[in-house]
Amino acid sequence: MSELVQPPVPQVREHIAFGAPGWPVLGGVLLGMIGGTAAFIAGAVVLAEGGGAVLGASLLVLGGLVFLASVVVSAGLTAVAPGEARVLQLLGRYTGTVRTDGLRWVNPLTQRRRVSTRIRNHETDVLKVNDLDGNPIEISAVVVWQVKDTARAVFEVDDFVEFVAIQTETAVRHIANSYSYDTHDGEGLSLRDNADEITARLSEEIGVRVAAAGVSITESRLTRLAYAPEIAQAMLRRQQATAIVAARSRIVEGAVGMVEMALARLAEDEIVELDEERKAAMVSNLLVVLCGDRDAQPVVNTGTLYA
Secondary structure, eight states, X not given: XXXXXXXXXXXXXXXXXXXXXXXXXXXXXXXXXHHHHHHHHHHHHHHHHTSOHHHHHHHHHHHHHHHHHHHHHHTTEEEEOTTEEEEEEETTEEEEEEOOOEEEEOOTTSEEEEEEOSOEEEEOOOEEEXXXXXXXXXXXXXXXXXXXXXXXXXXXXXXXXXXXXXXXXXXXXXXXXXXXXXXXXXXXXXXXXXXXXXXXXXXXXXXXXXXXXXXXXXXXEEEEEXXXXXXXXXXXXXXXXXXXXXXXXXXXXXXXXXXXXXXXXXXXXXXXXXXXXXXXHHHHHHHHHHHOSSOOOOOOOOSOTTO
């Protein structure tokens, strides 16, 4: 298999964003809103009763500022669900990622983008490609993946979900082109006989291809592997012929061993003495009986041994 193309050096990497627990901030915001409202009302009452223009105006301004500040601070509150992260961006600049779940507070001026960090599945369509021998085959795979670097997933590629899908299909095609569907000489890896090794290399290649998007591959498996319909019957006949030849080879090997054992026992026990011609006839008869695909028809010799 050819060397894998290394991904480009990432321009941005994930780091933890500055923030604080959200519940204390929420409590402060509520107190600020209540206090600001109360100060504003008190200032209006003072001005209405003529208790002092300066004091009334000061309470109005103070109450309004406290209330406004509380509203601005509350804009930084954000809820983070388990299995999700928030990517923060301030005026186009990446400022960090929030991964801690629960209510969090961050800079209220930042733009927050939700990114799922859950484990996902992607199953390719059934692809029709040629294997190493040029035979058309149908192949598909399922890939288990997860976002590990949210900054790279958001900023290094346009759409990391689509990127994973396209790169997975490309890797499956490349793997299918790099190996034969089946090996007939017993040498090298094949898609059918070496599923574990092939899927391990598939996971490695997909992992390299999607590393630029901050994605890690947990597992990949082939879900469909078959010859294309136009050659399926021909390949089935070849597989059947190969199986028949292999079975016959085992039968002949066993039959020769049995004949050798029979001749050795006859000579060892001195049951009968055979010349070379009779040994050849006996070997021929035994091989016919042992290697035939039908039951042999016995012939009873009513004469002498040499009749």
